[in-house]
Amino acid sequence: MLFNADRRIALDRASPVPLYYQIYRIISDYMKEPGAVGRKLPTEEAMMKVFDVSRATVRRALQALESSGQISRSRGRGTIITNNAxxxxxxxxxxxxxxxxxxxxxxxxxxxxxxxxxxxxxxxxxxxxxxxxxxxxxxxxxxxxxxxxxxxxxxxxxxxxxxxxxxxxxxxxxxxxxxxxxxxxxxxxxxxxxxxxxxxxxxxxxxxxxxxxxxxxxxxxxxxxxxxxxxxxxxxxxxxxxxxxxxxx
Structure with missing residues (x-):
């Protein structure tokens, strides 16, 4: 797993930067760690708890990561990191x-x-x-x-x-x-x-x-x-x- 699903990561809710984009950047930073490619992200439910946000916010962050080619999502395999570039x-x-x-x-x-x-x-x-x-x-x-x-x-x-x-x-x-x-x-x-x-x-x-x-x-x-x-x-x-x-x- 890319990061511990039991941890809590605080977002800046006073910032004009959307919450989904803050999550996108945080996950992207984790992806820069050596050996990140091929590892899994926590489930949507787990990330809702990690970031204290709605499912819609988590999904929008994941969609942004997927559209940029950084992750691959499939039923049964979960969300896999494909690259960090x-x-x-x-x-x-x-x-x-x-x-x-x-x-x-x-x-x-x-x-x-x-x-x-x-x-x-x-x-x-x-x-x-x-x-x-x-x-x-x-x-x-x-x-x-x-x-x-x-x-x-x-x-x-x-x-x-x-x-x-x-x-x-x-x-x-x-x-x-x-x-x-x-x-x-x-x-x-x-x-x-x-x-x-x-x-x-x-x-x-x-x-x-x-x-x-x-x-x-x-x-x-x-x-x-x-x-x-x-x-x-x-x-x-x-x-x-x-x-x-x-x-x-």
Missing amino acids: SQEQLTTIRSFTEQMRLENHVPITKVVEVKKVKAGSEMARILQVSEDEELLQVTRLRGNESYFPLALFISFLTSRSNLTGEENFEGSLYELMRNRGTAVVEGDAIIEGRLAEGRIAKLLKIEEGAPILYYERVGCTAIGEYVEFVQCWYEATHYKFRIHLTTKI
């Missing part, structure tokens, strides 16, 4: 902000740099623009209320994004673009394992040579215009990607 569904175009909210996290962003750069030969090839085109380069550190920084994002945006560089980049780039009439609806991505080096390691506050997940994506609009190239470096022990596979019969 944020995870992203690879088959869906979704911003980091949207992904964190989906997992019931509070997205946190630190804007490192916003500047304009010439596309050059490589970016011109990727984004199908001229080498002299001016791109908007946005460098940001991303994370959530439990771990920051979790990832480093460097986005290169064409003029088709309709962004000027004067916007507030602490939220979702995709939301900003949608509000300007440009929606990223599809794209191609690659993911690979790398080792943290130089500026990447320094910004992520990890040791050089530490494992990281590198992810890059080209995003385009519904009419096939390339609008974004983004490079992402994720702190490997706190993030994972998930993909749903099927077979044709």
